[in-house]
Amino acid sequence: MGRYVVRRSLQAVFVILAVLVVTFILLRAIGDPARLLVSPEGSRENLAQIRHALGLDVPLHVQFVRFIAEVVKGDFGNSFTFGRPALGLVLERMPATLLLTLVALGLAVPTGMFLGTVSAVRRNSVYDNLATTLAVLGRAVPNFWLSIMLIVVFGAYLKWLPPSGFGTWRHIVLPAVALSAGLAAMVARLTRSSLLEVMGHDFVRTAKAKGLTETRVLNRHVMRNALIPIATVVGLQAGHLLGGAIITETIFAWPGVGRLLTQSIYAYDYPVVQTSVFIISVTFVFLNLAIDLLYALIDPRIRYE
Amino acid sequence: MLLRSRTATVGAIILVCLAATAAFAPLLAPHDPAKQDLRARLAPPMWVAKGTPAHALGTDQLGRDVLSRVIYGTRISLLVGVSVVLLAGTLGTILGLLAGFLGGKVDTVLMRIVDVFLAFPFLLLAIVFMAMLGASLGNIILVLAITGWVEYARVVRAQVLSVRELEYITAAKALGARSLVIMLKHVLPNVFASVIVIASLQLGTVIIAEASLTFLGLGIPPSIPTWGSMLASGREYFVLAWWLPTFPGLAIVLTVLAVNFLGDWLRDVFDPTL
Numbered sequence: 001m002g003r004y005v006v007r008r009s010l011q012a013v014f015v016i017l018a019v020l021v022v023t024f025i026l027l028r029a030i031g032d033p034a035r036l037l038v039s040p041e042g043s044r045e046n047l048a049q050i051r052h053a054l055g056l057d058v059p060l061h062v063q064f065v066r067f068i069a070e071v072v073k074g075d076f077g078n079s080f081t082f083g084r085p086a087l088g089l090v091l092e093r094m095p096a097t098l099l100l101t102l103v104a105l106g107l108a109v110p111t112g113m114f115l116g117t118v119s120a121v122r123r124n125s126v127y128d129n130l131a132t133t134l135a136v137l138g139r140a141v142p143n144f145w146l147s148i149m150l151i152v153v154f155g156a157y158l159k160w161l162p163p164s165g166f167g168t169w170r171h172i173v174l175p176a177v178a179l180s181a182g183l184a185a186m187v188a189r190l191t192r193s194s195l196l197e198v199m200g201h202d203f204v205r206t207a208k209a210k211g212l213t214e215t216r217v218l219n220r221h222v223m224r225n226a227l228i229p230i231a232t233v234v235g236l237q238a239g240h241l242l243g244g245a246i247i248t249e250t251i252f253a254w255p256g257v258g259r260l261l262t263q264s265i266y267a268y269d270y271p272v273v274q275t276s277v278f279i280i281s282v283t284f285v286f287l288n289l290a291i292d293l294l295y296a297l298i299d300p301r302i303r304y305e
Numbered sequence: 306m307l308l309r310s311r312t313a314t315v316g317a318i319i320l321v322c323l324a325a326t327a328a329f330a331p332l333l334a335p336h337d338p339a340k341q342d343l344r345a346r347l348a349p350p351m352w353v354a355k356g357t358p359a360h361a362l363g364t365d366q367l368g369r370d371v372l373s374r375v376i377y378g379t380r381i382s383l384l385v386g387v388s389v390v391l392l393a394g395t396l397g398t399i400l401g402l403l404a405g406f407l408g409g410k411v412d413t414v415l416m417r418i419v420d421v422f423l424a425f426p427f428l429l430l431a432i433v434f435m436a437m438l439g440a441s442l443g444n445i446i447l448v449l450a451i452t453g454w455v456e457y458a459r460v461v462r463a464q465v466l467s468v469r470e471l472e473y474i475t476a477a478k479a480l481g482a483r484s485l486v487i488m489l490k491h492v493l494p495n496v497f498a499s500v501i502v503i504a505s506l507q508l509g510t511v512i513i514a515e516a517s518l519t520f521l522g523l524g525i526p527p528s529i530p531t532w533g534s535m536l537a538s539g540r541e542y543f544v545l546a547w548w549l550p551t552f553p554g555l556a557i558v559l560t561v562l563a564v565n566f567l568g569d570w571l572r573d574v575f576d577p578t579l
Contacts, residue, residue, distance in 0.1 A: 011420065018421040023433065140561040142513045144520050145536060145554040148543060156544040243426030247517055262521060265436040277433055285424050 005293060012289045019281045020071065023274050024064055076278070077271035081264075086271035090257055090279050096166065097256030100179065100249065101241045103172055108180035109187055109234055116191025121218065123196070131188060138185025143244050147178040147251040164253040175252040179244055183237050190233055194226040201225075235291035239284040310573075316566030323560055327379040334373035335361070338530040342368035347546050363548040365539050371548060374530040375556050381531040382560060385446055385515045390504045392450035397457025398493075398500050404458065405465025406488050415458065422455045431514060435523040445524045449511055456503055464496045498575040505568035509561040516557055532557050 051057045055066065070077065076086040115131040122128055154174060155163025162171050198204065199222055207217045246258035253259065257276050264272035308314055326333060346368040349356045356363065362371040404415040422430070434448040468474065469492065477487050518524035519533025527534050532553040539549040 014417070015420055015424040018417075019424055022421070136562065136565070137558070140509065140558050140565060142516055142554070142557055142561075144517050145550070145557060148536060148540075148550045149554065152543050152547060152550060240426050240428075243428035246428060246432060247521065250521065261432070265432070265523070273433075273436070277429065280429055281425055284426055288424075 008289060008292060012285050015285055016282055019278065019285075020068065021064075023277045023281075024067055025060075071278075076275040079264075079272045080269045081267050081272075086275040089272060090260065090275045093255060093257045093260050094279065096254060097242070097245055097249065097258060100172065100175055100254060100256060101238070101245055103176040104179035104183070104241055104245075105234075105238055107176055108183035111180070112184040112187025113191050113230070115184070115188040117195060117218075117223075119188070119192040120195035120199070128192075132192070135185040135188040135192075138181050138188070141181065143178060143182060144247045144251060146181055147175070147248055150174045150178055151251070164251075166253075166255050171254075175248050175254050178252075179241060179248045182244070183234075183241065186237060187230060187234065190230055191226065194229050195222055198222045198225045232291075232295060235295070236288070238291075239287045242280055242284055310570045312566040313570035316563040316570070319559065319563035320567065323379055323383065323563070326376055327383050330376050330380055334370075334376045335359070336370035336373040338369065338373040338377040339528075340369065344368065347542065349546070350548050362552050363546065365535070365546075365549055366542045369530075371535075371552055374535055375532070375552050377530045378532040378535065378553060378556060379560075381442070381525060381529060382512050382515065382557070385442070385449070385525075386508050386512045386564075388446045389449040389453060389511045389515075390508050392446065393453035393507070394457055394500055394504045396450065397454035398461050398496070400454065401458040401461025401496075402465060402488050402492065405462040406469060406484065406492065412462070416462070419455050419458055422452065427452055428514065428517070431518060432521070432523060435518055440519075440523055440526050442525055442529065445515055445518060449514055453507060453511065456507070457500060460499050460503060461496045464499060465492055468492050468495050502568070502572045502575050505564065505571045509564040509568065512557065512561055512564070 048057070055063060058066075067077075074087060076090075078084060079086050079089055082089060112135075115134065119128040119131040151163045151174065154160050161173050162168075163174070165171050204217060204221055207221045212220075242258075245256060246261055248254065249256045249258035250262045257280060261273060261276040261280075263269075264276065342364070345357075345360065345364050346366055348360050348364040348368075350363045350371075351358045351361050353363075360370050360372070362375065364370055365374070400415055404412040430452045431448055434451065435444065438444040438448065474487060474491055477491055482490075515524055516531070516533035516536070519531055520537045522537060524533055525531050527538055535553040536550055539546070543550045
């Protein structure tokens, strides 16, 4: 186990380095930010001056070495548009993103498990068909379209909830529902198939034969075993919520890292784009690492070489 | 066999209809999808008061016919979806075959690259690539293919590793067959079922990803009528005109549903382990 932890952590470090290289190289090709900063009447000298000030006039590999040296010091450069350190800007937005993804996760997992359990226990009933239909739809409805429709229906027509923005708990309902739908559908489908699979085992028949009630068999014997695949998928998908949050935040004007990222892309604000991509990826890598390690604790049958 | 599954049959029928719609869009569309008519702007669908049969699903803020645009949008969604799946599937299968069959350094390097790709949330990677390359039809296909090959490579590699230990491969080697021949004639057919299954399950994801990126302004340029661009362009009018966001969205949902129905069926038939 110890060796596995070390090897897995080294792998995570390697991946983060690669993430840095990729984002650095990619973003140099977006466009020339100096052109955006210089006024239309500005001269060629002005442009050269700004390029020099931003460090864009030296060869790429020199820029990269400088970039890495600064990243190690926690300095990702100043935002071109805000004129403030990019790292601070991104970290300020992080709590909003974490709040949104956690609430979405908190909605998706219980909803999905509830629907999936009802489906499995009342197999082929009206409930099962309804829940399965919902799960199938949840996978086919694009997150951004659901967001738009929620805004139109609940924000604009019914006026039950604010259509966008940040502040009270009422603001988080629509974006969290939009973000959680896909995951909830996946959890429902998985819970159903996982429960049905476990129910077919001999130990469940034994539990029933010794006179345990239906609920007790379900809670103590079936659910525990069915939880393992569900936990894995939830873990893997939790990271992908971060990706989905980019779109959800942009649509709902939710002041998180995702919205900052899209705004910075439109503004050619390299340092902020780099920092956002870096922070989102690092969060993702560590999340996956934590889940892999936790997984070994949850299920004692798993052994690592 | 297909007919035994009700959902798969429905999915197949819908997909055939969609393919026909895409192929015959100029014949089916009642109007030119790009033609503006400012006098007829924001007309509601025909079954609502003030709607006209001339514009069955209403018009947008520039008076363009929503039905015609939805019909033409089918082309882009299917074109992007199928091209991406073909490109990503081919690339991933080749790399997976190489990694699994050659092993050693090639395998290590390819699998580390796979790790890096998996280290990014898929959408983040696609957004960054598109931001760098700029919105265009070719670029979106390229970017989604570049971010989509990983799954194929992993599965094909794992299967090659088990297949290559089988006796008939040893027999082929003993008969003096060259590596390339063994890979193409003996290994590839064995991993093909999984590739088809992954492809069919990926198609829906790709269609949604294209629409999402186009919606963000990072996919297909707004001049081309697509479901994603329809959802992006009329944003300020959505509250006034519910039909603007509703129909392109329903088109996406219907397409993805059909694709998923077929994909789930293929998985159950060919490779229930995936």
